[in-house]
Amino acid sequence: LAIRARNDFRAVMNHEMRTLMHAVIALSSLLLETELSPDQRAMIETVLKSSNLLTTLVDDVLDLSRLEDGSLELEIGPFNLHEVFREVINLIKPIASIKKLSMNINMALDLPTYSIGDKKRLMQTILNIVGNAVKFTKGGYVLIKASVANPESSRDWRPEFHPASCNGHFYLRVQVTDSGCGILPQDIPFVFTRFVQSRSGSNRSTGGAGLRLAISRRFVNLMGGHIWIESE
Known part of the structure; x- marks a missing residue:
């Protein structure tokens, strides 16, 4: 029961965090297509880079968790x-x-x-x-x-x-x-x-x-x- 609750919590948190990060990444990418000053462009690029890194970190934590509990299977x-x-x-x-x-x-x-x-x-x-x-x-x-x-x-x-x-x-x-x-x-x-x-x-x-x-x-x-x- 505890393992199932943990897996359910992990799945929900992963979905919610991915949804939020994808929104930040999408909007940042759209902003880069508009007219920006050099300083504004540099700041948006930093936001986009940081968002991508955070998304990768979320994926890494999820993968590690699934590897540790044995729920991750190879897709052959x-x-x-x-x-x-x-x-x-x-x-x-x-x-x-x-x-x-x-x-x-x-x-x-x-x-x-x-x-x-x-x-x-x-x-x-x-x-x-x-x-x-x-x-x-x-x-x-x-x-x-x-x-x-x-x-x-x-x-x-x-x-x-x-x-x-x-x-x-x-x-x-x-x-x-x-x-x-x-x-x-x-x-x-x-x-x-x-x-x-x-x-x-x-x-x-x-x-x-x-x-x-x-x-x-x-x-x-x-x-x-x-x-x-x-x-x-």
């Missing part, structure tokens, strides 16, 4: 895998351009064009990881590499993860590298913990709720994969 279906990476680049590149970052992707020749899985969750995971790389990289580059991982190759996996070979299935290896400042060694074990961020001084000013990497790890685990970070 066929999709264009190459298109997922192109969409990620199209969404992230404008943000990277503002920071003058080089944004590139390298898809292996043997990477299948089509796959079966949860396109939405896969794309959300890649967006979270790439977005995090862009967020904490002040200059230089962000590079995405996508390939088919070999379950028999120790080079493709961490020692604690043992993938199983299965006919008709393949493991997708996505590697995101950047020229950012890196992460303190003592912070690495907590990177994928919710509401936790690096304590390094250069990262503290970026803000955020520390949810996206935690959600990404849950999604990857749900899809039968493994995620980790290496920093130099």
Whole structure:
């Protein structure tokens, strides 16, 4: 009974908050199409940006809650895998351009064009990881590499993860590298913990709720994969 009440409350709050935020976003977008002074335009753009961030935060909290109570299920279906990476680049590149970052992707020749899985969750995971790389990289580059991982190759996996070979299935290896400042060694074990961020001084000013990497790890685990970070 308590779980049902919590789920009902969560659904209602999510609907109400989304409705309000969509109204703010829609009206802000319409205002930007009118004649505005430079100061007014800057203020409306800030409102729009903040509204989008708040909407994303609401989605993140909902996803994390559903992941924790086991109510989130993968939506399996066929999709264009190459298109997922192109969409990620199209969404992230404008943000990277503002920071003058080089944004590139390298898809292996043997990477299948089509796959079966949860396109939405896969794309959300890649967006979270790439977005995090862009967020904490002040200059230089962000590079995405996508390939088919070999379950028999120790080079493709961490020692604690043992993938199983299965006919008709393949493991997708996505590697995101950047020229950012890196992460303190003592912070690495907590990177994928919710509401936790690096304590390094250069990262503290970026803000955020520390949810996206935690959600990404849950999604990857749900899809039968493994995620980790290496920093130099």
